[in-house]
Amino acid sequence: MYEDQTYEALLERMLDRVPEGLDKREGSIIYDALAPAAAEMAQMYLELEVSNNLFFPDTADGEYLERTIAWTGLKRHPAGKAQLGARFYTSGEQPLDIPLGSRFSLGLLHYSAAEKLAPGTYRLESEAAGAEGNQYSGALLPIDYIPGLARGEITGLLVPGTDAEPDEALRQRYFDSARRPATSGNKYHYMEWAQQIQGVGGARVFPLWAGPKTVKVVIVNAEHQPASPLLVSQVQQFIDPAPGLGEGQAPVGAVVTVASATGKVVDVSAKVTLAAGYALQPVIQAFTALLEKYRKEKAFAATYISQSVIGALLLNTEGVVDYSGLKLNGGTANIPLLETEVPLFGNVVLEV
Structure with missing residues (x-):
């Protein structure tokens, strides 16, 4: 918008306003008085160009992008913590139950036991948010003493940790919401609901897949890989925990089935x-x-x-x-x- 407002153009216009007959050559008093002002005005136009870009969704970034689209209710997804599956054994290779909250180290990261899934099998949650917690394998070292524990190992990634949503992804979500409004339980509403769960990287919706009032939501994780049963269960509980009763996000009468992509x-x-x-x-x-x-x-x-x-x-x-x-x-x-x-x-x- 202000590309033409360069230092040279501004200085030339200013010098053109000086009456003829006065010395306007470089090094003259008039030239030396106007040149700094032209430089400051050129810098002002540059900053004005940047400022203008911060008020439009297609060019804003960082905090300004969030503020520009705040009226829609969309918010940047914060960084999410990785959730891993782990098994623990005694010296006789028998499954060992550990106290919830027990802390372990894996490389430079720390994890804590959040939920018991089966005898000796637990869901661990990374103490640090972000994709750095997505370690698929390795031996766990207890930070505190746990009686009877001989070894612990990671069995898989249940819910990927995610970094804070980047500007381009947030911007695309804004454009998608404007072009494909999610409302009244339409298919885009189901996509939006699914992606509100941390660790979901995408969703595809199949209306009437098994007859009237049935909806199937197929999801992938944040790495765009098949979702774990735990992540599928979390999305199911959020959208439709009691099929057809409207106790989740889905409207009354809608029977929703959440499944992982293959x-x-x-x-x-x-x-x-x-x-x-x-x-x-x-x-x-x-x-x-x-x-x-x-x-x-x-x-x-x-x-x-x-x-x-x-x-x-x-x-x-x-x-x-x-x-x-x-x-x-x-x-x-x-x-x-x-x-x-x-x-x-x-x-x-x-x-x-």
């Missing part, structure tokens, strides 16, 4: 030509990272995994000059995805 494993193999100075293993790691980013983008957004896109990702991998013989699950065709499936990349095999 994973479609896709193995990738190809022969590559490497650029000089590159080793195969780092290239495989870089390619795998690109596949993971692509997988998250396509969860619940694509009906197939495109072989041509995978080939483009391979060519965009640093160190790859060319490739041949690209195969997905042993074939050369695209991999179709059902509406309830999300892609999971399995073995990534590159040969030279």
Whole structure:
């Protein structure tokens, strides 16, 4: 908006207002008096441009984005704590029950026992919020003495921890709510309800899936992978804990079934030509990272995994000059995805 209000343009306009016949050359008294003012005004226009951008949802960021969309009731999702499954054993390899609240360390992070799921099996919650708590395996070290405890181990990630919602995700939620209003128990309302639960990364809604007044909500976790039974249960309890009775978010009469998406494993193999100075293993790691980013983008957004896109990702991998013989699950065709499936990349095999 103010791109033309540069220091040079401002100074020239100011000098044009000085009567002819007076010395306006660089170094003159008039020039030296006007130049600092022009510089300050140019800086003012720059700051005014930034300030204007802070009052519109498509350009605002940080606190200003939150304040700009506050009228809608949307709020930034705070960082969430990871929840892990764990088992504990005696020296005789028998399941051991531990006191709730017992604290354990795993690497540099601490976890506490939040709920007993079965004999010797517990749900642990990270003491620190954020995705850093998403450790899938490892031995647990007790912080306090627990009688009879010989060892403890992580069995899986139940609910992924999440970092605070980034600006772009919050902005997209705002645009989605404006373009697809969630109201009166429509399908977008169910999507919104599901994603209010910490750890849910996406939802797809199937109205009338098993007859009148039935609704199926299929979810993925924050990593866009199939959700754990615990996360499914939490969403079910929030939306419709007593089917049809309206005791959750769903209206009276709606019978809601919450389920996890299923994973479609896709193995990738190809022969590559490497650029000089590159080793195969780092290239495989870089390619795998690109596949993971692509997988998250396509969860619940694509009906197939495109072989041509995978080939483009391979060519965009640093160190790859060319490739041949690209195969997905042993074939050369695209991999179709059902509406309830999300892609999971399995073995990534590159040969030279």
